[in-house]
Amino acid sequence: MTSAAGRDEAEAALQLLLALPSAALVFDAEHRLVLANGPARALLALPAEDDPRGTPAEDLIRRLAYRGIYGSGDPEAHARTALALDRSQPVRRLVCATDGRWFEIARMPLPDGGWASVVTDVTRHRHTEAAARDRLRLFDTALRHNPSGIAIYDQQHRLVLFNEPYEALLNLPAGTLGPGLPINAVIDLIIENMPLDPETQARLDARRNIDRSQRSQIIGIRSNGITVRATSQPLPDGGFLIGLEDVTPMRQAEDEAKRRAAMLDGILAALPHGVCVYGPDRRLRMVNAAFRRIVGDGTVMLGEHLMDILRRREATGEYAAPEAVEEVFRRQFDFDRPPTTRIRTDGRVLTGKTAPLPDGGHISVVSDVTALHRAEAEAQRRAALLQVMMDNMRHGVCLFDRDNRVVAANTLACRMTGLTREEMAPGAPLRELRRLQFERGQFGRGPEAERIFRTRATNVVPTLETFTRTTAEGRMIEVSTDPTPDGGFVRIYTDVTAERRALAETERARAAAEEASNAKTRFLATMSHELRTPLNAVIGFSEALAAEPGPPHVAEFASSILEAGRHLLGLIDEVLAVAQAGTGALQVETRALFLPSVLQGAVRLMRPTAEAAAIILVLEPLPELPRIRADERRLRQILLNLVANAVKFTPAGGSVRIAAAPVADGVEVTVSDTGIGMSPEQVERAFEPFVQLETSHARRYGGSGLGLYLARALAQAMEGSLVLDSQRGAGTTARLRLITAMQPQEQTA
Structure with missing residues (x-):
């Protein structure tokens, strides 16, 4: 290369730096400024008449620090940090100035020992990225509250992401699924955890081998009547999305299952700039690697005329919206226009900006903003999908942001709050909505409504809560609030008017029944005491008559009166005990007892009754038993009731057997008979007081119907059980x- 050609190339590079829209500074090996273009002088706030060349790099860096370019804090500390960077290595960093602007600072070493620094204002791109991330965060929050089950699988058919309804709609226990689980393993878990008929299982097995690159759908009806629609949707990256929806009666009429769009691949963390330079003759002089990467290597060639480049692009149909070549060419020299955005046929979106060069040429800067453009389009599509989903829910739903302003609300939420769709539009403040509700009587009327409004007007930031309010129309609305991770919250409205009215009616009926039962119990307790006094007198005088000598019939009649009085007294004692059990006043005095002696005593007392009925009464040989804790009189009463019942319902020639054996934490006593037995329904009613199960044998099997009820009540009072x-x-x-008793006591007879 000749020295003239070298000088031309150096001159072209110099002109390029001077024409760059970014601030460019070049320093020599002695760390002194050699070159600063116009944007750099503006960034340093240098007077137009000053020549900054020769200024030490340290002074310029400190000037930038004190201008706040490196951010808030100690300017000297920022300057020392910048000066400490190794200038022999390329450096690229991002800083936020004190005025809120963002700058990308790129430092590149030069062969002579110096370096060049380029400072680019990237504020607009940073703000755009932040806004896009905020929108995505809101939509992800809405997805977590989506009642539909959603799962995403990768190219290897492994589970990547799923929400809680997906696991629940598969009828799987919470925590069963996890990332990385193959689709066939998920199908195995469904078959294992859900009862399926052979036909349904065969259909589910067939899903293992379906072509996931094609959209498919299946509707399954479970044994409990729940109908679930499963949709498999291919994703651009080769994976697939599965959506599960409960389409039981209310959802069967919907045209299409709701499904979540394919996950975004992400937005690029940084967007590089492509730069190409044209000379005064409109021919391409220089192009950087970023421009070739964005536009394509074969698109531009050095020395090619700009008009030829534009015509070739028109011929190949590079852009989705064709435009006259002459108009595109003219626009290249409209240097005061804002950046132009164009969409290529391959879907990428590019923005371009041109600037003049001192030699009559111009520079063109191209940026690929495809990720941002697609993110905005996807956000709008997902917002529309979310609104459709919310409008078809059976509950009122309203999503608020961290500033307590409406993000989205469905029609049912407007209806239940007494507000219009326009009043609950996105951006509406919660405080204003509460004021409108209060004025329309949605919090009720009178002082109570005033109190509710004042309390909630001061408590603007809701927390996790559930409360019920009555509207002006008399409907009862249950309102639940769930905070979201971004500082906002979701509010769910449910009309519970019918449910609350039914509960109130049930409670009134229960209270009336309970009062009637208590009145009956109090009556039985009172009357039992009233009857005992005259009966005791009858029994006392009968005993006296039976003991005194006299006519034969007197003694006989006195014995009959005594027997009937004692029987009636025993019946009254049972009624009194039942009344005490009903009022919770049944008292027992427990101590350690030797069970065999109690069992033997009960057998001795009941043997004459059994023999009179031609029933065999047997006490089985007893093993070694621990002492038990019980009230001896009450225990004997239980055993006599059980044996008497067994004898009463056993036909002549049958048998009644008593046995006992140790069990965990106690002893089990069994009384078995060979009698008529009971059906399962009768067993449930046998322990109810005053119940006669054998109504067709009322004359044959007499009794008050209190024995089993009282036996169980006494057993429970002694911390035991009877079945x-x-x-x-x-x-x-x-x-x-x-x-079992805790300490031994003396044997009881």
């Missing part, structure tokens, strides 16, 4: 469990 095992025509076994 029945019975089968119609196969006899009955009563199982009495008693707890």
Whole structure:
């Protein structure tokens, strides 16, 4: 290369730096400024008449620090940090100035030991990226509250992402699924956890081998009547999305299942600039690697005329919206215009800006903003999809941001709050909505409504809560609030008018029934005491008559009166005990007892009754038993009731057997008979007071119907239990469990 050619190339590079829209500064090996273009002088706030060449780099860096370019804080500290960077290595960093602007500072070493610094204002791109991230965060929050189940699988058919409804609609226990699980393993879990008929299982197995690159859909009806629609949707990256929706009756009429769009691949963290330089002859002089990467290597060639480049692009149909070549050419020299945005046929979106050069040529800067453009389009599409989904929900839903302003609300939310769609439009403040509700009587009327409004007007920031309010029309609305991670919250409105009215009616009926039961119990307790006094007198005088000598019939009649009085007294004692049990006043005095002696005593007392009925009464040989804790009199009463019941319902020639055995934490006593037995429904009612199960045998099987009820109440009072095992025509076994005593006592007779 000749020295003239070298000088031309150096001159072209110099002109390029001077024409760059970014601030460019070049320093020599002695760290002194050699060159600063116009934007650099503006950034340094240098007077137009001053020549900054030769200024030490340290002074210029400190000037930038004190101008706030490196951010807030100690300017000297920022200057020392910048000066400490290794100038022999390329450096690129991002800083936020004190006035809120963002700058990208790129430092590149030069062969002579100096370096060049380029400072680019990237504020607009930073703000655009932040706004896009905020929109995505809001839509992700709405997705988590989506009642539909959604899962995304990668190219290897492994689970990448899913929400909680996806797991629930698969009828899987919470926590069963996890990232990385193959689709076939998920199908195995469904088959394992859900009862399926052979046909349904075969259909589910067939889903293992379907072509996931094609959209497919299946509707399954479970045994409990729940209908779930599963949709498999291919994604651009080779994976697929599965959407599950509960389309039971209310959802069956919907035209299409709601599904979540394919996940965004992400927005590029930084967008590089492509630069190309044209000479005064409109021919391409220089192009950087970033421009070739954005536009394509084969698109531009050095020395090619700009008009030829534009015509070739028109011929190849490079842009989706064709434009006259002459108009595009003219626009290249309209240097005061804002950046132009154009969409290529391959879907990429480019922005371009041109600036004049001192030699009559111009520079063109191109940026690829495809990610931002696609993010905005996808955000709008997802916002529209979210609104459609919310408008078809059976609950009122309203999403608020961290500033307590409406983000989105469905039609049902407007109806339940008494507000119009226009009043609940995005951006509406919560405080203003509450004021409108108060004025329209949605909080009720009178002082209570005033109190509710004042309390909620001062408490602007809601927390996790659920409350119920009555509207001006008398409807009861349940309002629940769930905070979102970004500082906002979701509010759900449910009309519970019918439910609350039904609960109120049920509570009134329960209270009336309970009062009637208490009145009956109080009556039985009072009357039992009233009857005992005259009966005791009858029994006392009968005993006196029976003991005194006299006519034969007097003694006989006195004995009959005494027997009937004692029977009636025993019945009244049972009624009194039942009344005490109903009022919670049944008292027992427990101590450690030797169970075999109690069992033997009960058998001795009941043997004459059994023999009179031609029933075999047997006490089985007893193993070594621990002492039990019980009230001896009450325990004997339980055993006599159980044996008497067994004898009463066992035909002549049958048998009644008593046995006992140790069990965990106590002893189990069994009384088994070979009597008529009971059906399962009768077993449930056997412990109810005053119940006669054998109504068709009322004369044959007499009694008050209190024995079993009282036996269980006494067992429970002694911390024990009593249950029945019975089968119609196969006899009955009563199982009495008693707890073990903590310390031994003397044997009881």
